[in-house]
Amino acid sequence: MTVRVLCTAVPGSGLFLPTVPLAWALRAAGHEVLLLNNGDGARAAAGAGLPVVDPLPERDLWAEFLAAVAGMLKGDADREPERGGFGWFGQHMIDGMLPVARAFRPDLVITTTEQGAGRLIAADLGVPLVEQGIRLGWAGLEEHVVTSRRDIADYLEPTRQRLGLPEAPVEPVATIDVRPPSMGGTATDTQFLMRYVPYNESRVVPGWVALPPERPRVCLTLGSVLPALGGVGVLRGILADLSTMDIEILLALGDIDLSELGELPANVRPLGWMPLGALMPTCAAIVHHGGSATVMTPLVHGVPQVSLPKFADQPLNAKLMADRGVGLTVAEPEQVGAALARVLDDPAFGKAAAEVRDEIAEQPSPAAVVARLAELV
Structure with a gap:
């Protein structure tokens, strides 16, 4: 039918x-x-x-x-x-x-x-x-x-x-x-669990994104709302701290003017708009604002996280992520560098992230949920 x-x-x-x-x-x-x-x-x-x-x-x-x-x-x-x-x-x-x-x-x-x-x-x-x-x-x-x-x-x-x-x-x-059960996902007769499938629009992805990096690759993003509200300036101090670490930083901020950040450190690659799902397979960690899609996408790929949440559901998303052991949440920009170093050095975060990744993969696919939706008609 x-x-x-x-x-x-x-x-x-x-x-x-x-x-x-x-x-x-x-x-x-x-x-x-x-x-x-x-x-x-x-x-x-x-x-x-x-x-x-x-x-x-x-x-x-x-x-x-x-x-x-x-x-x-x-x-x-x-x-x-x-x-x-x-x-x-x-x-x-x-x-x-x-x-x-x-x-x-x-x-x-x-x-x-x-x-x-x-x-x-x-x-x-x-x-x-x-x-x-x-x-x-x-x-x-x-x-x-x-x-x-x-x-x-x-x-x-x-x-x-x-x-x-x-x-x-x-x-x-x-x-x-779409939540994994260990992070609150609940199945009932009228609530259907569904695997989260990331979609962040389509872009032509540079070939180097898919290649293994020579040093740990870290994605840094603030989503789409914070930059639009003038939140880019907070990155100045964060980038200065991360520039001292032996990592490659992928700066994913969309089409926002980055001139207020001044000259970017040598280990930073500005990407503009790029699907997070395309970046995660070769990333060792991600630093972000705590937006729901931005938390869920690295969960799908088993990538540890550091979150600096600001408003709306961001603090709760970040807390759920941290409570599950997938990463850390911090309150101030000055704490990001130390938190990232800990996430990269402690294998427990990667282990927890891999567990959640496998859990998500076992959830019913959107195709399976479609069959249940058709039964409602």
Whole structure:
């Protein structure tokens, strides 16, 4: 039986790109799939070879969201949205999403927790709603997810009433959990464990990336949000410390202007945008901000980690990683160098990382989960 599946998420890369492998698996199984996303999220979906519609092409909601966050951090009241929270995305996207969804006539809607519009669409069409977990720290049946789900539903209640949509249960009929069991992953009759498959967009990878390095190779990244909020300056001291170590540093910061860092140390290679999954097989460690996708990708490859978390779910992701023995989390940039030296020198971190890697490999693949999703229709 062919199932028609509508997938949606918030357009931020870290909140959308982890959903791509399941959409691939649905299409590979012969199901019809349509994604609804905005701005860079829509363009990334198209780049991943997926059918996608941008319901609000005249706006870039993620750019607006980051500008508002930056304004709040700077105390600029004029840049603050009238209401904060992830429900804001559903509020602004739903008017364009509904006509497309009604025309597509899905049998199933898959959404992330953050995109509350998926719940409204499923209710309008009378089809099952599945929530796809994409985070390590906020996932599955955890209290934070349950609370966030309800908060977003409350946020969108005026929108639901304005559009005359039927009331809908806050809870989805099923959830997908990508966490390894030793880090919280839980399987129930309505919660499906799924192997995390990294996807960080596609790029042509230089040949040397795949070759064994002459000295330990360490990836250094801050994800996509922190650099956009002006967080690159924190790297100056970190790079100065790491320049004294006998390592090769892969600096993965996207298309951010690095001029404020001055002349880079001799052991640093700036890469721009490069899929983390392509870098991890030859890396001995990674230093990062604690973003969920940035923690999960090295877990898949068994790479030890050092995390300097800042906000959102980053501290929880970093704590879960450190508690599992896969790496260390530090509070200040000045602590990164010593933590990295310890992670590289102590084989216990590599052993724990290899254990988690093997655990993830044994989890049901997206293809296996697709079969369970089809049974919900």
